[in-house]
Amino acid sequence: MEIFAGLAHVLTDPVLLAWVFAGALIGMIVGAVPGLTASAAIAMLVPLTYYMDPLAALAFLYVIGKSGRYGGSIAAILFNTPGTAASAATQIDGYPLARQGKAAKAMKVATLSSVMGDVFGEVVLIVGIGFIAAIALRLGPPELFTIYLAAFVVIGSVIGASIIKGLASAALGVLISMIGLDPISGQDRFTFGVIELMDGVALVPLMIGIFVMGEVLEQAGKPTQAPELTTRTAIQARADNGLSWAEFRPCLPHVLRSSMIGTAIGMLPGLGSTIAAFVAYGEGKRRARNADQWGRGALEGVAAPEAANNAVSGPSMAPLLTLGIPGSTIGAILVGVFMIHGIQIGPTLFVTSSDLMYSLFACGLIGIAAYGLMGYFGAAWVGRFIIRIPAAILYPLIMLTAVAASYVSRGSLFDVGVMIVSGLLGWGMKRLGFNPAALVISFVLAGGAEEAFRQSLRLSDTGLMIFVTRPIALAFLVIGLAALALRIRQLSRARAA
Incomplete structure (x- = not known):
């Protein structure tokens, strides 16, 4: 199989392995910082990749x-x-365990469950991606x-609490993507005489903003008091912080079920890991x-959402790689x-690039093993490191990095301005209940949709x-309308309750 050739390629390239391990460490630290998401870190690091090999x-x-x-x-x-929206479900049982002095035990369960869920999703991606592409x-x-069109409807209606605001966020992303020259007629669209907008709004500064x-501004409006570790989280009692097979074994059915839930949800554009985590938690508690x-400190309550959360990762790449539709x-x-x-x-x-793709999947598998080892033995130390960084230093440093990354993308101060305007837009959308993620995904989708x-015609x-x-086209129109109808029904029931 091509995946084994990919693994052989990765394992014989020390530079590539170094980037994989660096990604595992950076992602774990970034994810552990309250308010700083992996999306934000990736957006800031995109300019660095200009000078790297494509696979790396x-x-x-x-x-x-x-x-x-x-x-x-x-x-x-x-x-x-x-640290992320999806981990809010983990918090329900994870923090009570920490209060009981079992923080390290809870983190070991979270690590093992995350790794197993992620491997499950990655294997499904590897096995099924060729069939989907065909x-x-x-x-x-x-x-x-x-x-x-179905993706626009699903993303706009599912992401966020309001269908109207979600669809409006998606529509705004489409509108922004239309700025620049018409790809067929060459006429100006929404440039307002600004020469820098002739090429359209650049993706990198928009995403960084x-x-x-937007996240930095959001965090600036919150209390600056640093979070405190619970009084009993010191790694002292082996009985409380070690994890035995007998303790983890009851978690396995929840991990398997949640992995399947996360994989199924990951294949659908716009749903994402947060929905997967809460669906898995609810289903796990029911069974x-x-x-x-x-809710009081069950290890299974940590395992279920973590497995689902990470199982989303691989399958969410399927619509992106085969159809150009990002699932997250x-x-x-x-x-x-x-x-x-x-x-x-x-x-x-x-x-055209089969070798590259299967090598990327191999990197994903190695990355899972890397963060699994780092997390199982070092998660508590990462927590202690995070708590020592004052917010007054962390967020200004992030802001300076964002400015530099926006400028480096094309060497343009105009892009820095785009980043600032986008940041204010993203912050304002959050404050008003709109969804910035729907805007960005729609912005990326709009070019392909217009061309198609x-x-x-x-x-x-x-x-x-x-x-x-055309039957297939009609089927996807029906799917989009059905998704919208189900979402309306779901919200109506929630309001009635």
Whole structure:
């Protein structure tokens, strides 16, 4: 199999291995910092990848995304402050365990569950990606456009608490993507006479502004008091902080079930690891024999959401690599890295760059093992390191890095201005209940959607009816409408309750 050739390639390249291990360490630390997400770290590090080999660049950022998802559990367990949104489910049982003096035990369960869930999702990706790509090769522009349209609807309606605000966020992303020259007629669109906008809004400063500056501004409005470790989190009592097979064995059914839940959710654009974690936690509690202990410090309550959270990572790459549709914000950022290195993502990717892709998957597997070892033996030390960094130093340093990264992307002060405006936009959207992630994903999708739409109309003798008369295209239109209807029904029931 090609994956074994990929593993052989990676294991014989010490420089590539070094980038993989660096990604695992950076992701774990970033994920453990309350308020700083893996998406923000990846966005800031994108300019660094300009000078790297394509495989090393992709592997470095891909592993940061994986490790960052896991790292959020460290803050959730130790500080009662989820490092990522998905780790909020881990916090429910993780922090009570820390209060009982079992922080290291909880982190070991989180590490093992994250690794097992991540490996499960990665294997599903490796085994199924070729089949998905073969199907995608048979899709024409009408089918691709309806897939894009369904993705817009799903992303806009599912991400966030409000359907209207979610769809508005997605629509704003599409509008921003239209700034620049029309790809067919060459006419200006929304440039307002600004020459720098002729090439459109650059992806890197937009992402850095939305994910990094917006988050820094959000954290600036919160109390600056540093989180404190619980009084009994010192690693002293082996009985409380060691993990035996007898203790972990009851977690295994929850890990397997949650891995399948996370894998299924990961394949659907826009749902993401947060939804996977909470769905898995709810399903695990419903099926648990000791359901009354969940919420009070059950190890299974840590295992279930962590397995689902990390199982999302691999499958979320499937729609990105085969259709060019990012399934998460991290996927949207990776689109930029593919573009930087001249790699055309889509159905033909596994025809033109098969070796590169399977080597990337191999890097993902090695990265999982790397953060697993680092986390199992060193998560507590990462927590202690994080707590010693004052917020008054950390966030200004992040802001300076964001400014530098925006400038380096194209050597333009205009891009720094784009980053600042995007940051203010992202911060304002969060404050008003809109969703910046939906904006960025839609911004990335819009170019492909416009191209597919125009190609479809050129193929059609009946105008827009081409999207209804072709069965696969019609099926995806129905899927998008069904997803919207289900979301409306879900919110209506929640309000009635």
